Amino acid sequence: MDGANGRRDGDKVVLSQGQEVKIRFADNKPLTNILVGVGWDPVSQGDNMDVDSSVVVMSSNGNQRELVYFSRPNMRHPSGCAELLEDNLTGEYTGNVDSNDDENILVDLKKVPQDRDRLVFLVNIYNCEEREQTLKDVKNFYIRLYDQVSKKVLIEYKVDNNQVNPTDTAIVIGVATRKTSGWSFKAIGKSLHVANVQTLAHECDRYL
Numbered sequence: 001m002d003g004a005n006g007r008r009d010g011d012k013v014v015l016s017q018g019q020e021v022k023i024r025f026a027d028n029k030p031l032t033n034i035l036v037g038v039g040w041d042p043v044s045q046g047d048n049m050d051v052d053s054s055v056v057v058m059s060s061n062g063n064q065r066e067l068v069y070f071s072r073p074n075m076r077h078p079s080g081c082a083e084l085l086e087d088n089l090t091g092e093y094t095g096n097v098d099s100n101d102d103e104n105i106l107v108d109l110k111k112v113p114q115d116r117d118r119l120v121f122l123v124n125i126y127n128c129e130e131r132e133q134t135l136k137d138v139k140n141f142y143i144r145l146y147d148q149v150s151k152k153v154l155i156e157y158k159v160d161n162n163q164v165n166p167t168d169t170a171i172v173i174g175v176a177t178r179k180t181s182g183w184s185f186k187a188i189g190k191s192l193h194v195a196n197v198q199t200l201a202h203e204c205d206r207y208l
Helices: 196-205
Strands: 008-011 012-015 021-023 032-042 051-060 065-068 082-084 103-108 118-125 138-147 153-158 169-178 180-192
Touching: 008 021, 012 021, 012 051, 012 180, 032 118, 051 082, 051 103, 051 180, 065 196, 103 153, 103 180, 118 138, 118 196, 153 180, 169 196, 180 196
Parallel strands: 012 153
Antiparallel strands: 008 012, 021 180, 032 103, 032 138, 051 065, 051 118, 082 103, 118 169, 138 153, 169 180
16 A cells, blocks of 8 residues: 555555545454554653643534543543543653553544544643743654554554654644544644643644
């Protein structure tokens, strides 16, 4: 599989910015229970970088949206369709679900409410203004979609460091969209400057 739908690497599809692929197993069967892994690296070892992952569950017109993020009451969507497993405060490997990801989100596409058809995956630097930190301090952002059972990576997108603005503080990294043919995932990789995750959640659809 090449071109607009990404590059096939064994059972895994590797995407570049703007490419989109159906969320399916390698044998083309639909996949609904997904583990989403997000990772990054500080530019300088020893930097205290608190980068957070989150997901916005929203309608296509943007009128309805809920943010699943690191605040304890908000780490799970009311429907159960998305759950953030842990808030990584340092950027170092935490041992989540036998992966090397910095943070993980459990996704059950069967539970996404019928009036919501987008899951927008985000990363942002926590307290970026107080700490005077921007994307120049972080590198190697990626997002991976795993089969929850086998933990095999089925879709991977690595953000090109040259495609983000170093003065920005957040990235809309990807979006899962419900279509008539099923769910698909698109690599977005667009950066923006926001003070906090709540602002990011309200502005994210402008970058899809």
